Amino acid sequence: METKHVLPADIERTSMAIITKELQERGICLPEENEAVIRRVIHTSADFDYAKNLVFTENAVRRGIASLAGGAPIITDTNMALAGVSKPSLKKLGGEVMCFMSDPEIAEQAKKDGTTRAVASMTRGAQKYPDAVFAIGNAPTALMRLTQLMEEGLRPSLIIGVPVGFVNVVESKEEVFAACRKYDVPAIVALGRKGGSNVAAAICNALLYTAVDALDPARRGWQG
Amino acid sequence: METKHVLPADIERTSMAIITKELQERGICLPEENEAVIRRVIHTSADFDYAKNLVFTENAVRRGIASLAGGAPIITDTNMALAGVSKPSLKKLGGEVMCFMSDPEIAEQAKKDGTTRAVASMTRGAQKYPDAVFAIGNAPTALMRLTQLMEEGLRPSLIIGVPVGFVNVVESKEEVFAACRKYDVPAIVALGRKGGSNVAAAICNALLYTAVDALDPARRGWQG
Numbered sequence: 001m002e003t004k005h006v007l008p009a010d011i012e013r014t015s016m017a018i019i020t021k022e023l024q025e026r027g028i029c030l031p032e033e034n035e036a037v038i039r040r041v042i043h044t045s046a047d048f049d050y051a052k053n054l055v056f057t058e059n060a061v062r063r064g065i066a067s068l069a070g071g072a073p074i075i076t077d078t079n080m081a082l083a084g085v086s087k088p089s090l091k092k093l094g095g096e097v098m099c100f101m102s103d104p105e106i107a108e109q110a111k112k113d114g115t116t117r118a119v120a121s122m123t124r125g126a127q128k129y130p131d132a133v134f135a136i137g138n139a140p141t142a143l144m145r146l147t148q149l150m151e152e153g154l155r156p157s158l159i160i161g162v163p164v165g166f167v168n169v170v171e172s173k174e175e176v177f178a179a180c181r182k183y184d185v186p187a188i189v190a191l192g193r194k195g196g197s198n199v200a201a202a203i204c205n206a207l208l209y210t211a212v213d214a215l216d217p218a219r220r221g222w223q224g
Numbered sequence: 225m226e227t228k229h230v231l232p233a234d235i236e237r238t239s240m241a242i243i244t245k246e247l248q249e250r251g252i253c254l255p256e257e258n259e260a261v262i263r264r265v266i267h268t269s270a271d272f273d274y275a276k277n278l279v280f281t282e283n284a285v286r287r288g289i290a291s292l293a294g295g296a297p298i299i300t301d302t303n304m305a306l307a308g309v310s311k312p313s314l315k316k317l318g319g320e321v322m323c324f325m326s327d328p329e330i331a332e333q334a335k336k337d338g339t340t341r342a343v344a345s346m347t348r349g350a351q352k353y354p355d356a357v358f359a360i361g362n363a364p365t366a367l368m369r370l371t372q373l374m375e376e377g378l379r380p381s382l383i384i385g386v387p388v389g390f391v392n393v394v395e396s397k398e399e400v401f402a403a404c405r406k407y408d409v410p411a412i413v414a415l416g417r418k419g420g421s422n423v424a425a426a427i428c429n430a431l432l433y434t435a436v437d438a439l440d441p442a443r444r445g446w447q448g
Contacts, residue, residue, distance in 0.1 A: 006380065008340065011389075011391045011392070012391070014391050015389055015390040015391050018390045018391075019390065027289060043389070043390075044416035044420065045269075045394075045418070045420060046388050046389060046390065046418045046419070047271065047418065078308075079307040079308075079423065080307045080308040080421070080425070082307070083302075083303040083304045083307040084302075084303075084304040084421070090291070116232065164268065164269060164270050164384075165235075165239055165267070165270060166238070166239040166242045166243065166267075166270065167235045167238050167239050168235070174235050183385075191429075192270075193270035194269070194270045195269065195270070196268065196269060196422050197304070197308070197422060198304065198420050198421060198422045201304070212405075
């Protein structure tokens with residue numbers, strides 16, 4: 001195989017065409033509004049289960065894009081997700097991505113409260129950036145805390161709820177999705193066990209790329 | 225659901241027990257040497273396909289652990305994988321993790337050579353750290369370059385070959401695995417389309433945790 005003249009933009013286009021074709025072969029029709037998000041998650045995982053696992057509140061994609069286009073910050077629960085979110089796109093939109101998990105004050109607060117750093121991170125995020133996009137790819141306790149905070153009045157711009165795992169994960173995602181519907185908070189959630197920081201970053205990027213496209217379609221190159 | 229008193233160490237133990245039980249239910253017996261790696265990848269993805277996709281050259285796990293225990297550096301092809309590798313474990317072992325993808329010199333070199341930043345990163349890594357562990361979770365071109373470099377004499381400590389995707393990915397993984405067998409380079413590869421930066425980091429961490437355990441079993445806590 002030849003390592004020269006491999007254009008990432010071409011590879012991405014070909015990959016997306018393969019994904020579209022295989023979704024058709026599986027008889028899966030994606031709602032147009034959610035297609036870019038679902039295809040990008042499959043692109044990042046090679047796992048077609050996400051065509052069925054991902055659920056969206058009404059207009060979640062449209063509202064999420066509008067928030068990010070307006071410069072809403074993204075708060076994540078892992079430094080991996082933070083690393084995966086497209087910085088060039090954020091820069092064009094005037095947004096930023098933050099993760100408080102490694103902050104010594106957060107560790108101290110979590111210890112004091114007898115809870116997790118993820119919970120303390122969400123509390124901090126909600127206090128400082130109540131309009132943020134919360135992108136949760138790891139900790140079910142982060143989602144559980146966001147559910148509590150919505151019950152107390154928090155109305156974030158979007159919740160991306162895609163922790164992965166075997167303990168409390170399925171329940172925490174179902175609960176946050178129900179709370180988002182109840183309180184009219186846009187939500188994109190991967191039901192079931194699957195998810196991860198890579199999935200959280202992929203969903204952020206699908207929304208960011210669309211927001212950037214809307215600024216100027218000619219600028220859309222490969223931003224993986 | 226209650227967000228207090230949730231101990232990450234307990235959750236990890238419970239998760240691993242669930243994974244072990246479900247592997248048994250599926251009739252999958254893992255070779256003891258490779259079990260920790262496979263279970264951690266399933267833990268990070270909730271995807272039992274990895275019980276079948278992951279292939280290992282003979283003694284790859286034992287040799288990889290020995291290299292990391294000796295302080296071998298890890299070179300990745302994404303900042304996401306870099307973010308996911310356990311820094312406390314590396315610190316205990318005297319190792320480090322590096323990614324050259326965002327280095328302006330690498331971008332310049334790739335442009336000059338008409339290739340990808342991933343290829344230029346591997347060339348740099350092989351020059352500066354020929355004994356490194358290469359953990360590739362994204363770019364098939366990185367694996368293709370490592371295959372070339374092995375043909376030219378490179379003998380890294382371990383190649384973790386787990387890019388995800390639809391174009392050149394399957395072939396690049398098969399080729400690097402064959403080259404590793406030919407040149408007696410330890411390799412852990414996810415055959416097929418699946419993989420990712422999260423998988424690359426999970427494999428590194430499974431090896432790092434075992435290496436740290438060997439230093440002092442009493443110190444093994446939750447290091448997720």
